[in-house]
Amino acid sequence: MTKHAPQPISIFDPQIMRPALIESFRKLDPRTLWRNPVMFMVEIASIITLATFFMSLAGAGEEPAWFTGLVSLWLWLTVIFATFSEALAEGRGKARAASLRKTRTEVMAKRLNKPEFGSDFTVVGANQLCKDDYILVEAGELIAGDGDVFAGAALVNEAAVTGESAPVVRESGGDRSAVTGGTKVIANAIIVRITANPGETFLDRMISMIEGAKRRKTPNEIALEVLLIALTAVFLLVCANISPLSVYSVRAAGQGSPVSLTVLVALFVCLAPTTIAALLPAIGIAGMDRLFQKNVIALSGRAIEAAGDVNVLLLDKTGTITLGNREAVEFIPVGGHTDKEVAEAALMASLTDETPEGRSIVVLAKQKYGMKAEALAADAETVTFSAETRLSGLNAGGRQYRKGASDSTAAFVKSLGGKSIPGDLEAVVDKVARAGATPLVVSCDAEILGVVNLKDIIKGGIQERFQQLRSMGIKTVMITGDNPLTAAAIAAEAQVDDFLAQAKPEEKLRLIRENQAAGYMVAMTGDGTNDAPALAQADVAVAMNTGTQPAREAANIIDLDSNPTKLLDIVEVGKQILMTRGNLTTFSISNDIAKYFAIVPAMMLSVYPQLGALNIMGLATPMSAILSAVIFNAVIILLLVPLALKGTKFRPMPAEKLLINNLLIYGLGGVIAPFVGIKAIDMVVGLFV
Ligand SMILES: Nc1ncnc2c1ncn2[C@@H]1O[C@H](COP(=O)(O)OP(=O)(O)OP(=O)(O)O)[C@@H](O)[C@H]1O
Numbered sequence: 251m252t253k254h255a256p257q258p259i260s261i262f263d264p265q266i267m268r269p270a271l272i273e274s275f276r277k278l279d280p281r282t283l284w285r286n287p288v289m290f291m292v293e294i295a296s297i298i299t300l301a302t303f304f305m306s307l308a309g310a311g312e313e314p315a316w317f318t319g320l321v322s323l324w325l326w327l328t329v330i331f332a333t334f335s336e337a338l339a340e341g342r343g344k345a346r347a348a349s350l351r352k353t354r355t356e357v358m359a360k361r362l363n364k365p366e367f368g369s370d371f372t373v374v375g376a377n378q379l380c381k382d383d384y385i386l387v388e389a390g391e392l393i394a395g396d397g398d399v400f401a402g403a404a405l406v407n408e409a410a411v412t413g414e415s416a417p418v419v420r421e422s423g424g425d426r427s428a429v430t431g432g433t434k435v436i437a438n439a440i441i442v443r444i445t446a447n448p449g450e451t452f453l454d455r456m457i458s459m460i461e462g463a464k465r466r467k468t469p470n471e472i473a474l475e476v477l478l479i480a481l482t483a484v485f486l487l488v489c490a491n492i493s494p495l496s497v498y499s500v501r502a503a504g505q506g507s508p509v510s511l512t513v514l515v516a517l518f519v520c521l522a523p524t525t526i527a528a529l530l531p532a533i534g535i536a537g538m539d540r541l542f543q544k545n546v547i548a549l550s551g552r553a554i555e556a557a558g559d560v561n562v563l564l565l566d567k568t569g570t571i572t573l574g575n576r577e578a579v580e581f582i583p584v585g586g587h588t589d590k591e592v593a594e595a596a597l598m599a600s601l602t603d604e605t606p607e608g609r610s611i612v613v614l615a616k617q618k619y620g621m622k623a624e625a626l627a628a629d630a631e632t633v634t635f636s637a638e639t640r641l642s643g644l645n646a647g648g649r650q651y652r653k654g655a656s657d658s659t660a661a662f663v664k665s666l667g668g669k670s671i672p673g674d675l676e677a678v679v680d681k682v683a684r685a686g687a688t689p690l691v692v693s694c695d696a697e698i699l700g701v702v703n704l705k706d707i708i709k710g711g712i713q714e715r716f717q718q719l720r721s722m723g724i725k726t727v728m729i730t731g732d733n734p735l736t737a738a739a740i741a742a743e744a745q746v747d748d749f750l751a752q753a754k755p756e757e758k759l760r761l762i763r764e765n766q767a768a769g770y771m772v773a774m775t776g777d778g779t780n781d782a783p784a785l786a787q788a789d790v791a792v793a794m795n796t797g798t799q800p801a802r803e804a805a806n807i808i809d810l811d812s813n814p815t816k817l818l819d820i821v822e823v824g825k826q827i828l829m830t831r832g833n834l835t836t837f838s839i840s841n842d843i844a845k846y847f848a849i850v851p852a853m854m855l856s857v858y859p860q861l862g863a864l865n866i867m868g869l870a871t872p873m874s875a876i877l878s879a880v881i882f883n884a885v886i887i888l889l890l891v892p893l894a895l896k897g898t899k900f901r902p903m904p905a906e907k908l909l910i911n912n913l914l915i916y917g918l919g920g921v922i923a924p925f926v927g928i929k930a931i932d933m934v935v936g937l938f939v
């Protein structure tokens with residue numbers, strides 16, 4: 251596979267840094283900042299201290315102007331570090347979205363006046379194309395919008411969207427019929443039925459997702475935010491009560507001065523969970539960005555986080571576990587018929603079959619026996635393949651030609667009054683199936699003639715990846731419409747944990763519902779239209795980019811590389827996001843202990859000199875202590891930005907062990923770090939204060 255994809259730009263690249271810096275000031279606008287309530291409160295605190303600073307300049311402050319001014323400055327920096335981390339997380343995505351936009355230059359389209367007539371068209375701009383328009387795209391032309399190939403087959407270069415430079419086949423019928431606007435036809439011509447209105451195309455969705463324009467908070471994020479708001483409210487109440495309490499204490503003790511507004515505000519900001527609140531948006535955005543680097547487009551943040559908790563992964567067989575170009579390789583006669591008879595009937599049954607399987611039968615009949623597709627009789631009637639019937643064919647010249655899954659064809663033949671099923675059929679079907687290939691049984695009228703052997707190949711290196719999933723505690727289940735023997739053979743070769751054969755779309759759906767009802771988080775990877783209902787139901791729905799339009803629409807994650815084991819990376823990023831968030835919350839909250847020791851004695855020292863005993867850090871002066879705590883509170887955000895963006899390193903290990911490790915590092919670290927940090931800052935600040 252040619253490796254490609256978004257070239258990694260470092261987040262510390264000036265190309266990302268500079269716009270992020272500007273953006274971080276723009277994000278100070280209260281109309282957007284209120285979405286992060288804790289940081290919004292810090293902004294209000296900054297405004298209050300700034301106003302107090304101006305009042306003290308005019309000689310009306312409780313504290314010296316320089317002190318209030320410095321506190322205000324560092325509170326502003328606290329907010330700016332928060333908006334900066336978010337802007338930085340968005341930076342790479344924005345740069346990439348801009349380059350995607352560039353590829354989406356104004357494309358012209360040949361809109362057909364009637365879908366059947368490829369020569370009768372009007373040239374229009376891509377933005378005039380609507381759903382259900384038909385367009386003709388010839389070699390060398392860009393496809394103007396998302397759609398399905400309605401007729402023909404072509405080689406398409408999708409590099410503009412996927413970064414993959416090797417061209418892919420896109421053809422009508424089957425699971426490889428979807429085309430993406432902005433990609434280029436390099437050989438042959440196709441007629442495309444447009445499936446997306448302007449502004450709603452895959453490229454549009456991709457750009458808006460990458461830019462974060464449509465990013466919604468995930469349920470996990472909201473839950474954490476509710477906790478943070480509750481904590482903040484408690485601290486707000488505590489601080490508000492300190493003021494009357496201190497006035498009372500001063501009166502009772504007969505000495506000292508009450509706590510000033512500046513100090514109260516400083517205390518509030520230091521105790522509020524600002525570290526996690528500041529970095530919370532960046533953690534989620536950066537996670538999506540890391541996935542995008544792996545060529546995965548997540549259309550919802552919720553899906554990625556759900557991936558962090560996945561227990562069961564369901565995979566479709568053809569096109570997901572196997573390469574998906576099932577090809578006819580052999581005609582095998584049964585019941586005393588000849589292979590030529592089988593080939594003839596199979597050819598007839600495939601003449602108007604638009605699926606890759608059908609086309610490959612026509613090709614094989616031609617290669618092997620030089621058979622040609624003859625002009626169809628006027629009364630010819632196509633029986634199109636469906637996942638429900640598992641049968642396709644043609645009624646022509648008074649005869650009914652069929653091919654399909656063995657039980658389906660057998661049932662059809664019986665319904666026509668067919669005598670008996672040839673005795674050797676079962677053995678032939680079994681032999682083909684046991685080799686992991688798909689047997690299609692061919693019939694003409696009420697008689698079964700033989701079997702077509704459809705071969706498919708398992709994607710390389712898939713076994714080790716399933717092994718990794720297993721070690722992460724994720725069960726893999728293959729679901730296929732194919733017969734149980736073929737399914738068993740492929741399942742054994744690919745080493746999935748379990749499989750479900752002869753599954754119709756509603757059975758795929760049911761399996762997911764059952765697993766969900768049992769309390770499992772279910773991921774599904776698929777590519778076919780018949781996978782779409784199941785994809786829509788799954789918690790994590792990954793569609794192959796090579797898949798059909800309905801599959802891509804039902805999914806919430808799209809893998810541009812169409813690699814079913816990409817789920818491993820998605821799970822990893824999901825776990826990283828959840829862990830990073832948890833770790834920074836632990837850190838943020840355990841930080842408070844040191845801040846109590848820094849601020850509380852400093853605040854009340856003038857009233858109760860014995861509180862000096864609490865100054866275990868030996869901070870220089872009360873003002874230096876308060877300033878140092880405020881500075882540490884701001885600087886720690888900046889220091890943790892790299893961790894928030896890169897995510898906690900993920901190592902597969904048992905959940906309890908992981909939890910203990912993290913508690914030790916971030917809990918204990920969170921208690922100790924500020925003692926050291928505040929003391930160090932105080933040693934410098936104390937020189938001046
Ligand atoms: N063009 C066709 N004409 C007739 N029968 C077909 C055709 N294509 C497939 N079949 C039969 O229908 C069955 C189910 O179709 P298909 O394999 O597409 O289902 P699926 O659920 O998508 O499974 P998979 O996991 O393999 O993609 C096949 O196993 C085969 O027996």
Ligand SMILES: [K+]
Nearest residue numbers: 519520522524
């Ligand atoms: K804080």
Ligand SMILES: [Mg+2]
Nearest residue numbers: 425566568778
């Ligand atoms: Mg399929």
